[in-house]
Amino acid sequence: MAAPADPSLIACPCCDLLFDVSGMRHGEKASCSRCGDFLTRVRDDGFQRLQSYALSGLVCLMIGSAFPFLSFKSSGLENTMSLPQTVEQLYAQGRPDLAFLVAGFIIVIPATVLVLLLALSTCMIRQRFYDWMIPVTRLVFHMQNWAMVEVFFIGVMVSLVKIAHMATVVIGISFWGYGAFALCFVASVSNLDRLQYWNEIERLAGLKHAG
Numbered sequence: 030m031a032a033p034a035d036p037s038l039i040a041c042p043c044c045d046l047l048f049d050v051s052g053m054r055h056g057e058k059a060s061c062s063r064c065g066d067f068l069t070r071v072r073d074d075g076f077q078r079l080q081s082y083a084l085s086g087l088v089c090l091m092i093g094s095a096f097p098f099l100s101f102k103s104s105g106l107e108n109t110m111s112l113p114q115t116v117e118q119l120y121a122q123g124r125p126d127l128a129f130l131v132a133g134f135i136i137v138i139p140a141t142v143l144v145l146l147l148a149l150s151t152c153m154i155r156q157r158f159y160d161w162m163i164p165v166t167r168l169v170f171h172m173q174n175w176a177m178v179e180v181f182f183i184g185v186m187v188s189l190v191k192i193a194h195m196a197t198v199v200i201g202i203s204f205w206g207y208g209a210f211a212l213c214f215v216a217s218v219s220n221l222d223r224l225q226y227w228n229e230i231e232r233l234a235g236l237k238h239a240g
């Protein structure tokens with residue numbers, strides 16, 4: 030897809046109406062006047078926010094993977110599981126396909142997205158441009174659709190309500206760690222304003238090639 034000739038113009042993703050957003054200042058948000066769809070939001074500290082959310086998310090994911098996630102107690106038996114163990118269990122029970130999908134959607138893809146966002150936002154803050162930033166940005170925008178962090182966490186909470194009738198459920202440190210990771214992930218992805226992001230990449234690339 031070719032870059033638009035005028036970076037201040039944006040088309041509404043819903044109804045295609047064109048808008049000039051060049052005069053926007055920090056804190057302002059633009060919505061489509063015809064259908065009300067979100068267009069863009071200008072934040073001077075957007076990349077600092079992105080960097081902080083990505084870094085916090087990665088730390089929370091480490092906490093979420095290292096400690097017990099949930100324990101179940103029923104008729105004298107206790108079973109404690111961490112997040113990586115749930116994947117191992119699926120694999121051990123002869124479902125390598127399911128284990129692969131769960132590990133990918135809830136750990137590997139979101140963690141990769143955050144690592145890449147951390148790298149990209151750090152380059153943006155330092156006002157550096159490297160040629161790998163364009164394909165990596167495109168990859169991040171694709172991959173973020175495949176992360177199912179919040180879906181998984183809501184699913185766990187729904188099943189907890191059901192299991193609570195049959196066994197005593199003890200919530201472990203990792204449960205909260207993963208919950209915080211899910212919040213950081215959603216926050217960093219929703220902070221990623223495509224228009225502002227591409228405009229900044231284009232500006233940095235221009236600076237590099239001019240210099």
Ligand SMILES: [Zn+2]
Nearest residue numbers: 041044061064
């Ligand atoms: Zn519209």
